[in-house]
Amino acid sequence: MDTIEKLIMRVQKTQHGFLDIQETAAEVVAGYPARESLRIARQLYASDMYQARSLAVFIFGACAAHSKATLKFLKRHVSQDADWHVQEILAKAFDRYCADVGYCQALPVIKDWLADSSPNVRRAITEGLRIWTGRPYFQDHPQVAVQLLSQLRNDESEYVRKSVGNALRDISRKHRELVKNELLHWDISDRRTKQTYKLAGRFLQK
Numbered sequence: 006m007d008t009i010e011k012l013i014m015r016v017q018k019t020q021h022g023f024l025d026i027q028e029t030a031a032e033v034v035a036g037y038p039a040r041e042s043l044r045i046a047r048q049l050y051a052s053d054m055y056q057a058r059s060l061a062v063f064i065f066g067a068c069a070a071h072s073k074a075t076l077k078f079l080k081r082h083v084s085q086d087a088d089w090h091v092q093e094i095l096a097k098a099f100d101r102y103c104a105d106v107g108y109c110q111a112l113p114v115i116k117d118w119l120a121d122s123s124p125n126v127r128r129a130i131t132e133g134l135r136i137w138t139g140r141p142y143f144q145d146h147p148q149v150a151v152q153l154l155s156q157l158r159n160d161e162s163e164y165v166r167k168s169v170g171n172a173l174r175d176i177s178r179k180h181r182e183l184v185k186n187e188l189l190h191w192d193i194s195d196r197r198t199k200q201t202y203k204l205a206g207r208f209l210q211k
Contacts, residue, residue: 009048016056023094026056030063043068043075055088062091066098070105080118084125092125096133103134108142112149119153124162131157131168136175147180151187158205159197166197170204177208185209 012033016026034042042064050061062083069076079102083095099118103111118130137143137150154176157169177184188206193199 008045012045012049012060013052013054013057016060017054019056023059023090023097026060026094027063027097030060030067033060033064034067039068039071043072050083055090058086058088058091059094062094062098063101066094066101067105069098069102076102076114079129080121080126084121084123084129092128093132095125096129098133099129100133100140103140108134108140112142115153119157124160124165127157127160127162128165128168131165131172135168135172137172138176138179147176147183150176151180151183155187155191158191158201159195160201161197163200166201167204170201173201173205174207177205181209 012029016029019025033045037045046061046064046068049057049064052058052061062079065075065079065083069079079095079098083091083098086092086095103115108115115130115134118126121127131154134140134143134150137154138147143150151173154169154172157165160166160169173184173187184205188202188209191198191202193202
């Protein structure tokens, strides 16, 4: 039995959560050179099993800081995966990329992904960096996190708007006035904005 088959047999047992898949990815990255890890990930991503593709995405995320091609693959191809499990791992993979390169240094890429035409790409950021102000750089610059998220308050995708609203709600726990002041400037006569507003302001109403 080859390496790919062994890895697939291991992760296909995971039906709930992703911790074993994440641990398996860490073992692959630690046990193989980067080029070989990426070769393994590409083969895994060709699988019909979402667990195998999720494993691949974790590996891609661990390698993305040192491979522009891998970051591009996450953005252009993984974002098109139809399985929601894989989309959740894409968010975690992007956060891993940001952690590896530094959140401040990753700002241009964060902004680029937030402006992408794919809702899955946009949500990978809004969801992946939660809780935003728990991340380095954004801890000291919470206003930047609020500004970036607020740009998507009337996003055409409800999927994205819910993520934005919940992310701002999270931030409001420690930065109540910052989020409150931002929401004061929103035009809630717009239906989409109003939905995000309700989610973002949930803790502010107490």
